Amino acid sequence: MSHAPLPFPDRRSLPPIDQVGLEERAARFCTRSLKKETKMEALRLAVTMLDVTTLEGADTVEKVRQMCAKALRPDPRDPSIGPAAAVCVYPRMVKAAAEAVAGRIHVASVATQFPSGQMRLKERVAEIRYAVKEGADEIDMVISRGQFLQGDARGIYKEIVACKEACGEAHLKVILETGELATYDNVRWASEIAMCAGADFIKTSTGKVSPAATLPVTLVMLQAIEEFHERTGRMVGMKPAGGISNAKLALQYLVMVREVLGASWLTPDWFRFGASSLTNDLLRQIRKQETGRYQMAGDFSKD
Amino acid sequence: MSNHSFLSGGFAPAPESADHIDIKQSYDHFIGGKWVKASARRTTINPATEAVIAEVGEAGKREINAAVKAARKAYDGVWGQMSGAERGKYLYRIARLIQERARELAVIESMDGGKPIRESRDIDIPLVAAHFFYHAGWADKLEYAFPGRTPSSIGVVGQVIPWNFPLLMAAWKIAPALACGNTVVLKPAETTPLTALKLAELLEDAGLPPGVVNVVTGGGETGKLLVEHPDVDKVAFTGSTEVGKAIRRSVAGTGKRFTLELGGKAANIVFEDAALNQAVEGIVNGIFFNQGHVCCAGSRLFVQESIADSLVRKLQKRMETLVVGDPLDKNTDIGAINSKEQLTRIKELVKCGDEEGACRWETGAKLPRKGFWFKPTLFTDCAQSHRIVQEEIFGPVLAIQTFRTPKEAIEKANNTPYGLSGGVWSDKGSKVFKVGSALRAGVVWANTFNKFDPTSPFGGYQESGIGREGGVHGLGAYVNLS
Structure with a gap:
């Protein structure tokens, strides 16, 4: 369910972030050891949280269709796996994706001059409207990092409010592009602005900038979500994206969500992975758990 | 849903394997480079299961005398004469052997003391090695540690350590003592003697000259005998404030040096x-x-x-x-x-x-x-x-x-x-x-807590003790300055 925006937040109300302590805490999640049934459950859960993504200049309608087939049924031999939560494409490919998935899973579209965000708000809002009209029910927007870093936080707030309005019924995921925000305190502040402006999800990265998602930066955002929920009663979703390419890392993210936000966030409604190559590693690990044998990359189709 | 459901917050068991570890059914005292048969024995249990892990010796007067005598002999004959550079080589070798056997030591530490393997594996044992490495570096540089003064070794050190960080406390005590040219009689805590005994085996493998480190096990009475032994030149104790006070009373007027690291309420x-x-x-x-x-x-x-x-x-x-x-x-x-x-x-x-x-x-x-x-x-x-x-x-x-x-x-x-x-x-x-x-x-x-490093001095005020361990300050407790 979408919400009306809250007033522009007060930065002084946010706790500062200690980089050393934060990174230590994030590293602790990596020492959790998932075995047997716990591992299997988490692997299967991770598949259902995937935003299966293709964002290339070379994308074709055929490629998008193939990806949609993969997202709907990731492992043709085992219908109990998946489907993924959504497919995520450029606006021009939304129509093809929407036809292919036919309402069975979500269609997300990046918009607002992804990935740079370097365009006037007018054109960026128009892009959202176009994507929604083509059939997207989720919009992944990027904020204007330059404006944010120049100190115009209120401008970012207004920009997100405008995008949210343009989304209509579609869910809005706000990409902070944390790799360009320089400090964890900035990530915390940008998260707060996005949530108050009405973001349904906050998302780390476009995947086009390095570093993309990391455990510490995701931890900052999860704690922001937790504190926002505590204060307003509103749940906001989280989507780390970029750089999560293997199952082991994905499970570490899930452990972190479980320990910071609790099991109520462990559904595709509130947590997503933005990834393209993660799907097959999850499938390999699931089959390894089932058969006891390691699988080759070539055992699963790419698209 | 089972207890191990991911969504309900559980974890399926993920036990560290204990197959590779080697614990004997019964241990004696390590005195003068030999395993000397214990005259009395006690058991040590796993506090997580209450199962007996091994029997260890309960040292009495005779054994303490023998251990102090062996330490004195090693001090007079070998260790007190050896150059710092040579002592450093032994310490480096010990540090490397600890790293090689880190997993086994971590598992035994967790079995005997109850601490989680995550801590014994990631904190205790790496710090143990770090303490030996750090002090190995000091062994041939002591004259630079105390500008304008000339350090010399003290002699035989009696060391009594607690059960909360068994091997780490052994390292805190043994490494600076050896670096400074002293010899040691160590008494580990009665509930956690095993890693100190494994360390004794490791010291044998390192070829440390006989008697430089002696390990005797037992309870409070054994510790008292060691602390009060007239041929001990310095006492180092970590443990309760109550026992610390008793030790301070017993060393008063004897001329023995002492350091005490006691309780706290931070x-x-x-x-x-x-x-x-x-x-x-x-x-x-x-x-x-x-x-x-x-x-x-x-x-x-x-x-x-x-x-x-x-x-x-x-x-x-x-x-x-x-x-x-x-x-x-x-x-x-x-x-x-x-x-x-x-x-x-x-x-x-x-x-x-x-x-x-x-x-x-x-x-x-x-x-x-x-x-x-x-x-x-x-x-x-x-x-x-x-x-x-x-x-x-x-x-x-x-x-x-x-x-x-x-x-x-x-x-x-x-x-x-x-x-x-x-x-x-x-x-x-x-x-x-x-x-x-x-x-x-x-x-x-x-903006942090419970961080430890061998380069940083550790110790307390008032009822938390006297003296420092670690860093240059810690070295000062194991040398006489002239």
């Missing part, structure tokens, strides 16, 4: 401008590290009143994610209480907290049926006069008080007979330095 002060989520981690690490069996544990939490409610709520939420159980499971955060006696003491003090009117809260952790366990616990509404605020509990129990001004926080923090450690949490550097300097404690952590 204040952890969180200001409203602190990085709160990281402070919560620091509080957890401060009091629940090693089941709270830590002399420098942050057992008194002072929170500025404006953030008290939200901080306690965050803390409770975090505590609910702590996994209590099998110390050998890789997901365990809180292992077993070290002994039945310690569990009894924790329970007694917690009961006292209830009776005195403090408000108790504990996590919903399910405790195993066998073994010694205690749930992570905190008290709010504590008064300075409560026993749970004044006395060292040495368990996973936190006493929380609030304060309004920095002055009040400092006053309350210093209002204790102890003075081992303290913590300050604020994002404002000037405040951290001001408050940190005002805390009367040997170690003060800023």
Whole structure:
């Protein structure tokens, strides 16, 4: 369910972030050891949280269709796996994706001059409207990092409010592009602005900038979500994206969500992975758990 | 859903394998490079299961005499004469062997003492090796450690160590002693003797000359015999304040050098401008590290009143994610209480907290049926006069008080007979330095807690002891200066 925006937040109300302590805490999640049934459950859960993504200049309608087939049924031999939560494409490919998935899973579209965000708000809002009209029910927007870093936080707030309005019924995921925000305190502040402006999800990265998602930066955002929920009663979703390419890392993210936000966030409604190559590693690990044998990359189709 | 369901918060068992470790059924004393048959014996148990792991010796007068004699002989004949560079080689070799056998030592430490494998593997044993490496480096550079003075070795050192960090405390004691040219008689704690005995085996493999390090096991009486032995030149003790006081009385007038590292009741002060989520981690690490069996544990939490409610709520939420159980499971955060006696003491003090009117809260952790366990616990509404605020509990129990001004926080923090450690949490550097300097404690952590490093001196004021261990200051305790 979408919400009306809250007033522009007060930065002084946010706790500062200690980089050393934060990174230590994030590293602790990596020492959790998932075995047997716990591992299997988490692997299967991770598949259902995937935003299966293709964002290339070379994308074709055929490629998008193939990806949609993969997202709907990731492992043709085992219908109990998946489907993924959504497919995520450029606006021009939304129509093809929407036809292919036919309402069975979500269609997300990046918009607002992804990935740079370097365009006037007018054109960026128009892009959202176009994507929604083509059939997207989720919009992944990027904020204007330059404006944010120049100190115009209120401008970012207004920009997100405008995008949210343009989304209509579609869910809005706000990409902070944390790799360009320089400090964890900035990530915390940008998260707060996005949530108050009405973001349904906050998302780390476009995947086009390095570093993309990391455990510490995701931890900052999860704690922001937790504190926002505590204060307003509103749940906001989280989507780390970029750089999560293997199952082991994905499970570490899930452990972190479980320990910071609790099991109520462990559904595709509130947590997503933005990834393209993660799907097959999850499938390999699931089959390894089932058969006891390691699988080759070539055992699963790419698209 | 099963207990191991990911969505319900469980973990399937992930035990560290104990197949590769080698523990004998029975151990003797390591004296003069030989295993000398013990005349009396006691058992050591696994506190997580109460199963007997091995029998160890209970040293009496005869064995202590033999050990001190062997140490004296090694001091006069070999170690006291050896060049620093040669001593350093032995220490480097020991450090490397510890690294090679790290996994085995970690597993045994967790079996014998109850601490989670995550800590013994990631903290204790790496620090053990680090202490030997660090002091190996000093061995041939001692003359530079004390500008204008000439250091010389002391002689035979009697060392009595506690059960909370068995091998780490052995390293803290042995490494500087050997680096400075002294020989050692070490008595590990009665409930956790095994890793010290494994260390003795390792020293044999390292080819350390016979008698340079001797390991005798036993209880309090054995320790007393060692400390009071007339041919011991220096006593180093880590343990309870009560025993520390008795040792200080017994060495008075004997001319023996001594260092004592005793109890504590550290204040952890969180200001409203602190990085709160990281402070919560620091509080957890401060009091629940090693089941709270830590002399420098942050057992008194002072929170500025404006953030008290939200901080306690965050803390409770975090505590609910702590996994209590099998110390050998890789997901365990809180292992077993070290002994039945310690569990009894924790329970007694917690009961006292209830009776005195403090408000108790504990996590919903399910405790195993066998073994010694205690749930992570905190008290709010504590008064300075409560026993749970004044006395060292040495368990996973936190006493929380609030304060309004920095002055009040400092006053309350210093209002204790102890003075081992303290913590300050604020994002404002000037405040951290001001408050940190005002805390009367040997170690003060800023925006972190329970961090240890061989280069950093550790020790306390008042009833927390005398002398420092680690760093250049620690070397000073093992040399005579002229």
